[in-house]
Every structure is written in C-alpha cells, then in structure tokens.
Amino acid sequence: MKLTLVWWNTSFAPLSKTAASESHLNTVCRVLEWFVEQLQADFIALAEINDDYFNYLEQYTNINGFRWLNLSGKNERITFDTCVLVREDKLQILDTQNLIVSKATNSVKIGQKLIMAVADYDLPVHIFLSHWTNVRDCYEADRQHLGIRLRDEVDTILQSDHSAPVILLGDYNAEPFADSLTTGLSSTRDMTRVRKKPLLLYNPFWRHLGEAKSYKHGVDATTKNRCGTYYYKSGSITRWHTFDQMLFSSCFIGGNAWHLNEELTGIIDTPELFNLVIDAKQKFDHLPIISVLEKETSHD
Amino acid sequence: MINFVDSLNKGLELSQQADENNKEIDTVFAELNRQLNDVYAGKLVIERQYVATSRIGATNLKINPVVASVVARNGKSRMDKSNTTTLIANWEKSPTGYPCSIAFCGQKYICEDKESLELAIADLLANPFVAKTLLKVINAELTETVE
Numbered sequence: 001m002k003l004t005l006v007w008w009n010t011s012f013a014p015l016s017k018t019a020a021s022e023s024h025l026n027t028v029c030r031v032l033e034w035f036v037e038q039l040q041a042d043f044i045a046l047a048e049i050n051d052d053y054f055n056y057l058e059q060y061t062n063i064n065g066f067r068w069l070n071l072s073g074k075n076e077r078i079t080f081d082t083c084v085l086v087r088e089d090k091l092q093i094l095d096t097q098n099l100i101v102s103k104a105t106n107s108v109k110i111g112q113k114l115i116m117a118v119a120d121y122d123l124p125v126h127i128f129l130s131h132w133t134n135v136r137d138c139y140e141a142d143r144q145h146l147g148i149r150l151r152d153e154v155d156t157i158l159q160s161d162h163s164a165p166v167i168l169l170g171d172y173n174a175e176p177f178a179d180s181l182t183t184g185l186s187s188t189r190d191m192t193r194v195r196k197k198p199l200l201l202y203n204p205f206w207r208h209l210g211e212a213k214s215y216k217h218g219v220d221a222t223t224k225n226r227c228g229t230y231y232y233k234s235g236s237i238t239r240w241h242t243f244d245q246m247l248f249s250s251c252f253i254g255g256n257a258w259h260l261n262e263e264l265t266g267i268i269d270t271p272e273l274f275n276l277v278i279d280a281k282q283k284f285d286h287l288p289i290i291s292v293l294e295k296e297t298s299h300d
Numbered sequence: 301m302i303n304f305v306d307s308l309n310k311g312l313e314l315s316q317q318a319d320e321n322n323k324e325i326d327t328v329f330a331e332l333n334r335q336l337n338d339v340y341a342g343k344l345v346i347e348r349q350y351v352a353t354s355r356i357g358a359t360n361l362k363i364n365p366v367v368a369s370v371v372a373r374n375g376k377s378r379m380d381k382s383n384t385t386t387l388i389a390n391w392e393k394s395p396t397g398y399p400c401s402i403a404f405c406g407q408k409y410i411c412e413d414k415e416s417l418e419l420a421i422a423d424l425l426a427n428p429f430v431a432k433t434l435l436k437v438i439n440a441e442l443t444e445t446v447e
Contacts, residue, residue, distance in 0.1 A: 075407060076426070077419075096406060097403065098406060098407045098408065099408050100407065100408065100409050100410065101399075101410045101412065102409055102411050102419060102420060103412040103416055104415045104416060106416075107416075107419075110410075113408075149399070149410055152410075156365075
C-alpha cells in the first residue's frame with residue numbers, strides 16, 4: 001500500500017484586501033485535479049484558504065472519492081487558513097484540534113492536529129499542519145518558541161510510544177536549518193540519529209535547500225534556477241527559501257511497517273508550476289511539496 | 301570547580317517560582333468562581349479534577365505535565381452530593397505551572413502566563429456550546445435541590 005501526501009500554499013492571501021482572482025482559483029482547481037490524476041495523491045493539505053476559497057475549490061475541482069475538510073476559520077483571536085482533501089477509501093479524519101500559544105494578549109497559531117485512520121492499519125496517524133506567521137510578524141527567537149511548543153504536542157504522542165506514526169507538514173516560514181525546526185522541533189537531517197534517538201523527527205527537505213541543477217559551463221543557470229519552495233523576487237541574498245517541509249517520526253525511517261520513499265519525496269517542480277511562481281504578474285509564490293509512504297506487504 | 305551551592309540555589313529559586321506560578325493559577329480559578337458565585341449563588345462552580353497518574357507512570361510524575369479535566373458542577377444541587385460533574389474542557393499544566401493549557405471544542409490554548417490563561421478561560425465561557433452546557437448545570441438545581 002502507498003500513501004501520497006501533498007502540501008501546497010496556494011498564495012490566495014485570504015487576509016489581503018484584494019480577493020483572489022477567478023483565474024488564480026481556477027488554476028488551483030486544475031492543479032488539484034493533476035495532483036489526484038497524475039500523482040495519485042491521497043492526502044492534500046492547502047494553505048491560505050478561507051471559507052469562500054474552500055467553497056469554490058470544492059465546487060469546481062473535478063475529482064471523485066475525496067472528502068473535503070475545511071479547517072480554516074477565525075476564532076476569537078486567531079485565523080486558521082488550511083483545508084485538507086483525503087481519499088475516502090484509504091483515509092478518514094477522526095478528530096482535529098487547533099493549537100494556539102498565548103502570552104499576555106498575544107496569540108499565535110502553532111498548528112492543527114489531525115488524527116487520521118488509515119485503511120488496513122491499526123494505529124492512528126497524527127498529522128500536524130502548520131502555517132507559521134511570516135518573519136516580519138515573528139522573529140526567529142519567537143519562532144523557536146513556536147517550535148518548542150509544537151514539539152510539546154508531538155511529545156505527548158511520542159513519549160508514550162516512540163514508534164508512533166507522526167507527520168508534520170506545512171509552511172514554517174523558516175528553513176530546515178532554523179533553530180525553530182532543529183532545536184525547537186527536534187528535527188534533523190541525520191537519519192542514523194533518528195534511528196538511534198527515536199524521539200527526533202527526520203526532515204527530508206534538507207536535501208532540497210540547494211540548486212536543483214548543478215552549474216555547468218556553457219549552460220545558462222541564471223535564468224530559471226530553483227533552489228527552494230518559496231520564491232521572493234526581491235530577496236537580496238537568495239530569492240528562494242525552503243519554507244515548505246514535511247517531517248516524519250522515526251517509525252517511517254525503518255521503525256515500523258511504513259517507510260518513507262525519499263526518491264519520491266521533494267518539491268513538485270513542473271515547468272507550468274515553476275512559471276506560475278516566477279511570473280511577477282501571478283500571485284503564486286510557493287511550489288507544492290510531496291512525500292510518498294509505502295507499507296510493507298504482510299505475508300501472513 | 302563547579303559551585304554546587306550555586307546550583308542548589310538556582311534549583312530552589314526555580315522551585316519557588318513554580319510554587320508561585322501554581323498559586324497564581326489557583327487564584328485565577330478562585331476569582332472565576334468568586335465572580336460566578338456572586339451571580340449564580342453557588343449554582344455554578346468550575347473546578348479542575350485531577351487524574352491520579354501521569355501519562356508515563358508515577359516515577360516520572362514530577363517531570364510530566366499534570367493532566368486534568370475542567371468540570372462544572374452545581375453546588376446547590378442534590379446531584380452534587382454524588383459528585384455529579386459535567387466535563388467542559390481538558391486541562392494540562394506543566395509541573396512549573398506555566399505553560400498550562402485548556403482545550404475545548406477543537407481548540408487548545410497553551411497559556412504562558414496569568415493574563416493569557418484568563419483570556420483562554422474567557423474564550424471557554426464565551427463558547428456557545430460550553431455556555432449551553434453551563435446553563436444546564438445551573439438549571440439542574442431547579443429540579444434536583446433538596447428543599
């Protein structure tokens with residue numbers, strides 16, 4: 001059995017005064033269909049969603065066999081902006097919880113916990129979706145605190161069962177090497193360390209920090225290079241950042257029947273999506289990411 | 301050489317801070333019940349009901365979060381004598397007091413200080429599902445109180 005997970009920040013910017021265009025919404029519908037038809041996605045999580053955008057996507061995306069779950073909404077102090085689509089014959093969302101950290105009158109969202117049942121698998125899979133606030137609104141020191149608090153939530157599961165299936169995915173507005181993700185969330189690039197210390201999380205997106213293609217003399221690498229998931233045209237040192245990531249508990253790195261297929265894990269970088277992101281006339285600024293999990297076949 | 305006395309002093313200081321935090325949290329719930337009592341005259345009391353064991357086991361009790369339920373009861377109801385309570389939220393508290401968290405209706409507020417805890421409790425009471433539950437607790441007195 002195989003499970004394909006996709007995360008995409010749609011760049012709809014629901015808090016903006018300008019609504020997303022019909023063309024933008026329509027493009028996202030077509031890309032979602034492509035995720036399902038071509039990538040065989042089973043779980044798709046989207047960010048920068050509100051009720052209107054959710055309703056549009058649900059109505060105009062032509063896919064069958066998926067349950068749509070709107071996780072966006074504003075509570076008293078915080079706006080959540082995600083939704084998920086799950087393939088009904090494989091997955092079922094059992095419960096969701098919004099996670100908010102508050103200090104004095106300031107509140108920040110750290111994530112949304114989903115408890116998911118997977119067909120032919122006894123254990124519940126815990127998923128944490130995050131769309132952390134951007135660097136302008138939350139400096140790295142504060143962001144590290146978000147990482148620590150999200151880690152506390154992960155610990156409530158892993159402390160009692162080191163081999164529990166836990167997946168974190170989202171737009172952290174921070175790179176894999178940021179303190180918020182390393183010391184904060186206890187995530188690492190080192191899979192041997194994860195096997196030895198099963199409370200650590202494995203972050204395969206360390207592999208996707210650099211240039212997608214190596215420099216070669218005679219090949220113009222300066223025009224359409226890509227070295228990350230998020231594109232900011234005016235970036236002074238780099239225009240690309242790997243803000244979109246998926247992190248996995250040790251059970252997916254040889255600790256259980258499910259295995260992360262790293263060959264099929266990474267940034268979804270088709271020419272069409274790439275052109276949307278680098279086109280200054282478009283609002284898109286994130287590429288989607290994907291991971292594939294495979295379960296050993298039982299020979300009972 | 302390491303100054304062990306300094307280390308002990310630091311530990312004692314942190315221990316004192318934890319005691320102060322825990323007392324501060326108790327005062328928030330005391331104030332909540334004082335205000336409720338002024339209006340509902342004992343018909344609505346909100347308490348934390350602690351469970352006996354930690355997640356991992358008694359040996360780790362001091363370093364694990366303390367888990368409890370937040371319950372409402374009607375102090376004037378006959379049913380109260382049999383410890384009838386209504387669950388309205390889940391509660392977790394670090395052994396050092398903060399952070400503490402209150403979870404209800406799909407939301408979990410992780411509070412780092414007194415002010416944020418007060419706001420989280422205000423959000424709890426302002427939640428329409430919780431408020432409706434609390435109203436039932438208050439009204440239970442009409443039928444169940446011993447005259």
